[in-house]
Amino acid sequence: LNISRTIHKKARYIVLIDNSSSAGLKENGDAVRNIISGIKDLERECVVEYYTFSNAVQQKAPADTLDFSGEGTDISGALRDVLQQADGDTPESIILVSDGIYNVGENPVTFAQESPVPIFTIGIGDTSQQRDIVIIKIISNSAAYMGKNIDAGVMIRNNGFSGGKTTMTLSRGDEVIETRIIELPSSMREKNFEISFTADREGMNEYTVSLLPLSDELIVENNRKSFYVRVLKNKIRVFVLGGMADPDYSFLVRSLSRSDKVELTTFVEKKDGSFYSDAGGVFPKKIEDADAAFFVFYPAEYSPVRYFDMLKSSIEKSNIPVCVITGKSALPKTVQFLSGLIPSEFKTASSSESYFRLTDTGIEHHIMRIAETNADNLILWKTVPPFYFSGGYLLPKGESRVLAFIDNNIDTAVPFIICSPRGKRRYTIVNGYGLWRWDLLLNGESGDIYGTFINNIVSWLTDKEDEKRVSVFTDREVYRSGEEVLINAQVYDDNYAPLDNARVKVSITGDDVVLERVLTGSGGGTYEGRIDVIEPGRYTYRGEVSYYDRNIGDDKGEFYIGAFSIEMLETRARYDILKQMAYVSGGGFYTPLSIKEMFKNLSHQEKEITKETEIELYNKWVLMVIVIILLSTEWFVRKRLGML
Numbered sequence: 001l002n003i004s005r006t007i008h009k010k011a012r013y014i015v016l017i018d019n020s021s022s023a024g025l026k027e028n029g030d031a032v033r034n035i036i037s038g039i040k041d042l043e044r045e046c047v048v049e050y051y052t053f054s055n056a057v058q059q060k061a062p063a064d065t066l067d068f069s070g071e072g073t074d075i076s077g078a079l080r081d082v083l084q085q086a087d088g089d090t091p092e093s094i095i096l097v098s099d100g101i102y103n104v105g106e107n108p109v110t111f112a113q114e115s116p117v118p119i120f121t122i123g124i125g126d127t128s129q130q131r132d133i134v135i136i137k138i139i140s141n142s143a144a145y146m147g148k149n150i151d152a153g154v155m156i157r158n159n160g161f162s163g164g165k166t167t168m169t170l171s172r173g174d175e176v177i178e179t180r181i182i183e184l185p186s187s188m189r190e191k192n193f194e195i196s197f198t199a200d201r202e203g204m205n206e207y208t209v210s211l212l213p214l215s216d217e218l219i220v221e222n223n224r225k226s227f228y229v230r231v232l233k234n235k236i237r238v239f240v241l242g243g244m245a246d247p248d249y250s251f252l253v254r255s256l257s258r259s260d261k262v263e264l265t266t267f268v269e270k271k272d273g274s275f276y277s278d279a280g281g282v283f284p285k286k287i288e289d290a291d292a293a294f295f296v297f298y299p300a301e302y303s304p305v306r307y308f309d310m311l312k313s314s315i316e317k318s319n320i321p322v323c324v325i326t327g328k329s330a331l332p333k334t335v336q337f338l339s340g341l342i343p344s345e346f347k348t349a350s351s352s353e354s355y356f357r358l359t360d361t362g363i364e365h366h367i368m369r370i371a372e373t374n375a376d377n378l379i380l381w382k383t384v385p386p387f388y389f390s391g392g393y394l395l396p397k398g399e400s401r402v403l404a405f406i407d408n409n410i411d412t413a414v415p416f417i418i419c420s421p422r423g424k425r426r427y428t429i430v431n432g433y434g435l436w437r438w439d440l441l442l443n444g445e446s447g448d449i450y451g452t453f454i455n456n457i458v459s460w461l462t463d464k465e466d467e468k469r470v471s472v473f474t475d476r477e478v479y480r481s482g483e484e485v486l487i488n489a490q491v492y493d494d495n496y497a498p499l500d501n502a503r504v505k506v507s508i509t510g511d512d513v514v515l516e517r518v519l520t521g522s523g524g525g526t527y528e529g530r531i532d533v534i535e536p537g538r539y540t541y542r543g544e545v546s547y548y549d550r551n552i553g554d555d556k557g558e559f560y561i562g563a564f565s566i567e568m569l570e571t572r573a574r575y576d577i578l579k580q581m582a583y584v585s586g587g588g589f590y591t592p593l594s595i596k597e598m599f600k601n602l603s604h605q606e607k608e609i610t611k612e613t614e615i616e617l618y619n620k621w622v623l624m625v626i627v628i629i630l631l632s633t634e635w636f637v638r639k640r641l642g643m644l
Contacts, residue, residue, distance in 0.1 A: 011603055012047040012091045014082050015039055017066070018075075018098035018124075019052040021567035024068020025219065028099065028124050031592050032066060035097055035122055038595050045604045049091075053078035055104050055484075056532070057085075071481050072566055073098075074105035079115065092603055093118040093587060099125035100574030103566045109580045118587035120598055125573030129188070130218040131160035132571060133211055135225040136190060142477070143230045144199040145260070150229055154209050156182075157190045159571075167212040170195055172205060199231040204477075204538075206560065222568035226536075228478045228560050235263040236462055239290035239320075241311075242268040243300035243329060245276075251436035252296060252325075255451045262458065265290065273304045288314045292461040293322045297433070299333045308337045315341060321426035321461035324394070327433025331392045342427050343397040347414075351391030354408040354432070356381075356416045362403030366460045367419060367428065370452045384438045384449060389414070393431035399424075406431070419460075426461050469493075470553035472506060472543030478560045485531040485559060489519055491545050491552060498525025502552060506543045510535065519543075536561045 017032060042048050052058050054070020057078045075098060082094065096119055102108055112119055133156060140152035154168070163186055170178040177197050185191035195209070211223040238256055242249035245268050256262050265286050268276040287293055293315065299308070315322065322341065326334060331346045338344055362368045363377060371377040389406055393414055399421045406414040418429040439450035475486040487506055493499040504519040504527045513535065519527035538560050545552040575589070582589040590598045 010045065010047045011605065012049070012089070013042060013093060013095060013602070014086075014091045015048060015050045015095045015097065016057075016078055016082060017050065017052045018054070018073065018096075019058075019066055019068055020054040020070040020073040020101075021068055022073065022101050022571060023099050023124060024066075025125065025571060029066065029068055031124050032097060035124075035592050035595060039095065042599065042602070042604075046092075046602075051078070051082050053081075057081040070567075072104040072483075073102050075100075075102045075108035076111035077105040079108065079111055079119070083116070091117055093120055095120045095122065095598075096578070096581070097122045097124065098578065099123065100577040101125075101567075101570050101572075102574075102577070103569065109577060109584060112581040112585040115585045117585070119581050119585040120587040120602070121578035121582045121589050122595060122598070123573060123575045123578050123589065123591055127573045127575050129160050130571045131214075131216055132218045132222070133158055133161065133166065133184065133214060134222045134569060135209060135211065136569065138209060138225055138227045140227055140229060142228070143232055145232050145235060146199055146202060148199050149196050150199050151194065151196050152207075152227065154193045154195060154225075155190055156185065156193060156211070158185045158187055160187055161214060162187055164214065166214060168193065169210050169212075170197065171208050171210070172201075177207070199229065202231050202233045204228055204230050204558070204560065206538075218571060219568060226562045228562075230477070235261055236458060237263045237265070237289055237291045238458060239287045239293040240264065240266045240296065241287075241293070241298050242266070242296045243298035243303060244269065246297060246328065246433075247436040248325065248327060248433050249296045251439050251450070252294065252454060255439065255454045256458070258451065259455060259458075269298065269300060269303060271302050273302065287311060287320065288318055290318070290320055292458055293320050294325070295322065296325045297328045299329065299337050301333070303333060305333075305336070311337070312341055319425070323428040323430070323457050323461060325430045325433070325435075326392070326394055327388070327390060327430075331394065334394060338394075341425070342394075342420075342429070344394045344429075345397060346392060347395050348392050349389075349406075349414045350408065352389055352408040353386045354389045354406045354416075355386050356404040357407045358404050359402055361401050362417070365401070365403050365419070366463075367417070367453070367456045368403050369456060370449055380449060383442065385441045386434075387432045387437065388434040389416075389432050394418075394429050396420075396427075396429065428457050428461065468553070468555065470543065470545045470555045472504070472541065472555040473557055474541075474559045476559070478562065480562050480566060481536050483561075485561075487517065487519065487529045487531065487541065487543075489527040489543055489545070489555075491525050491527065493547075493552075499547065499552070500525060502527070502545050502547045504543055504545050506541055508539055508541045510537050510539045513539070 017036070023032070039048065052066065053074070055072035055074050075096070079094065094117055098121070100123060136155040136157050138152055138154050140150060144150045161184065164184050165181055166184060168180055168182045169176060178195065182193055206226055206228055208224060208226045213220040213223055240253055240256070249268065253264065253266055256264055266277065270276065314320070324334070324338070324342070335344050335346050358368060358378065358381060363374050368381070369377060371380050389408065395415065396418060401419050401421055402415045403417040403419060406416045414431070416431055420427045435450065438453070442449060469492045471490045473488055475488065479485055489504045491499045491502050491504065500521055500523065506517045506519060506529065508515040508517070508531060515531065517529040517531065519529040521527050538558060540556065540558045542554060542556040544554045579589045588598060588601055
């Protein structure tokens with residue numbers, strides 16, 4: 001049984017209104033409200049749905065709630081979202097009210113080309129160049145050491161002023177660090193100004209550069225911009241002890257001395273048991289202050305055993321991570337020296353000039369990471385010249401991680417580079433010598449492979465974060481106002497294996513903000529979540545992790561949101577964007593004075609929608625019986641009346 005019916009449906013339009021900060025400049029806000037009042041005439045004959053947007057879309061009563069406070073403008077994202085929310089009920093067209101300025105997402109013209117409906121655009125704002133000076137960006141190091149200079153570049157753009165001068169001030173809170181008079185670039189040009197100051201306060205420091213406003217300047221909010229620098233109290237203190245004067249020792253010390261993050265203390269043993277040293281103090285007391293220690297071919301054959309216990313005591317007392325490069329060491333003595341620190345055994349194999357092959361663990365490990373991708377990592381390591389293997393090597397007892405095996409076509413399981421497992425005292429063992437050739441013979445052809453490798457060992461040895469079972473962190477420490485904050489977490493079980501299906505709850509606290517997010521698992525013990533735009537300032541976060549009824553651990557940190565708004569970078573309305581969007585989508589461009597003309601081009605006719613319903617009578621026996629009775633009655637009546 002087929003039943004058809006016709007439904008009359010009013011034409012439906014979506015009105016998308018820009019609620020970003022730039023759209024509210026000057027008298028734009030009043031113009032938008034007048035446009036909305038005019039569009040309401042459409043509601044007599046059509047269905048009109050209102051949405052506002054900046055960096056995201058919201059459905060609300062726009063005339064009452066527009067505040068033009070949105071940070072970031074994503075026009076293409078807003079169009080995409082409202083069409084997805086239509087859920088098959090496609091509107092006749094979209095009416096976009098905007099200044100055409102976008103600073104988030106893709107070019108809206110590109111999206112408009114693929115739009116399934118026409119886009120009618122109504123331009124607001126002033127297309128003439130506004131008189132304004134803007135701090136475009138500040139480039140500086142994100143970290144510096146106490147007492148060192150911090151250099152920064154301040155990029156300033158002049159819009160509409162014919163040159164001139166103004167005052168630039170660098171401050172930290174209420175403290176003025178520097179004030180100077182600067183010569184502005186010519187109109188519509190940009191100029192970089194260098195500033196330099198001393199890092200004198202440990203921790204995260206917020207610095208602000210501000211420009212004295214000029215007369216008749218459009219907005220002054222973009223005359224200020226903040227940047228953050230973390231000032232570190234100390235460098236990483238590295239203790240290096242060589243069993244003999246040798247190129248491996250010399251190249252290691254030279255590589256470490258190139259880093260401005262490392263403070264070196266070096267000793268080289270003489271054959272009489274005394275030491276050459278670049279530092280004052282009595283050996284081995286200097287090791288107690290170290291963050292990491294390198295032992296290069298130590299102990300040698302002539303090394304006095306009396307120093308072993310003193311060195312080990314200092315290492316254990318201060319929990320100092322160590323790297324042991326064996327090569328030409330007296331290995332039986334090395335086993336004796338390392339007993340209690342790295343329980344090991346002395347093994348032998350065939351001596352040779354050798355290459356090495358990375359293990360699956362080594363490819364991913366920080367120590368061996370000299371390129372961004374695994375493929376590039378393997379390619380670069382294959383460019384290094386061979387090293388030498390003396391025939392003896394150290395093999396730690398118990399659990400360890402082999403990052404690379406010696407590949408000499410003779411012995412198949414001789415470990416070249418070994419490191420400690422998670423949760424244990426950190427150590428690295430290198431069973432070979434002649435690594436200095438990686439620096440000398442490559443001579444920078446494939447980048448500083450040797451230097452990167454040595455610095456990787458230092459950073460891995462001194463990285464305490466990697467030992468934690470719970471690590472919660474943001475993708476950056478400093479954000480611009482309007483940017484989305486991404487929070488990540490890494491969770492491990494008791495055996496330091498990645499733990500999935502945990503509950504990771506993160507609490508974020510600011511001056512007037514308290515937020516909570518439960519992060520979503522993404523596999524491999526990793527979790528992530530996002531925070532929408534929040535006010536500029538300092539925020540702390542704390543992540544708490546549980547697994548069913550067990551508490552796994554927690555972690556905390558902080559991030560900063562700068563006060564500068566990306567909405568203030570561009571203030572001139574982009575009617576050219578709006579016109580292109582209208583043209584490629586089959587719509588039209590209008591101004592607030594011509595919206596009545598737009599109404600004439602919109603279809604107000606109701607749609608006739610025919611819906612057919614097919615009823616399968618054999619599946620509905622009651623209805624089928626009724627129909628049969630009715631048909632039988634009709635036949636009987638017709639028969640009695642002689643109509644058949």
